[in-house]
Amino acid sequence: MALQREDRNLDAAAGLIAVDHEVQGRLFDALVEAVLKKRRVGLCRGLLRDIEEHARSHFQTEAALMRDHGYPRTAEHVRQHEALLARLSEARAGSLDGPVTLTADEVQAIRDAFEAHVRDLDRDLGAFLRDVSPAPAGAGAPGPAPGPER
Numbered sequence: 208m209a210l211q212r213e214d215r216n217l218d219a220a221a222g223l224i225a226v227d228h229e230v231q232g233r234l235f236d237a238l239v240e241a242v243l244k245k246r247r248v249g250l251c252r253g254l255l256r257d258i259e260e261h262a263r264s265h266f267q268t269e270a271a272l273m274r275d276h277g278y279p280r281t282a283e284h285v286r287q288h289e290a291l292l293a294r295l296s297e298a299r300a301g302s303l304d305g306p307v308t309l310t311a312d313e314v315q316a317i318r319d320a321f322e323a324h325v326r327d328l329d330r331d332l333g334a335f336l337r338d339v340s341p342a343p344a345g346a347g348a349p350g351p352a353p354g355p356e357r
């Protein structure tokens with residue numbers, strides 16, 4: 208039973224990571240649009256804050272998975288998370304006072320860095336987690352004892 212529970216936990220974690228990546232993409236979509244259409248400064252600042260907070264939380268989820276499963280590229284992966292957060296913090300710092308001077312191209316460049324991370328290190332982490340995930344219960348093992356006959 209423990210193996211089944213572990214398997215479900217990894218499935219749930221993989222699903223959560225995929226949803227997080229989707230949300231991240233939508234937040235960047237909204238920020239690019241807000242910057243292009245010169246929306247209110249407060250909206251742009253709020254989206255920058257949301258993207259940073261979401262990324263921070265998401266990176267904590269991935270770090271916990273890496274730690275719990277002994278992922279061999281943890282240090283490299285965490286360093287890249289820190290670099291991505293630093294880029295977001297820098298972008299936010301330049302927009303805290305006065306007008307938001309961030310351009311759509313600058314937002315897109317940050318987004319490209321996040322998406323490259325997903326394609327490279329997150330994909331590698333996902334493959335590792337699939338490899339360490341136990342085989343489905345019952346695979347190659349005898350099935351459960353039959354129930355009482357009626």
Ligand SMILES: [Fe+2]
Pocket residue numbers: 269284288324328329
């Ligand atoms: Fe990551």
Ligand SMILES: [Fe+2]
Pocket residue numbers: 224228265269325329
């Ligand atoms: Fe990720």
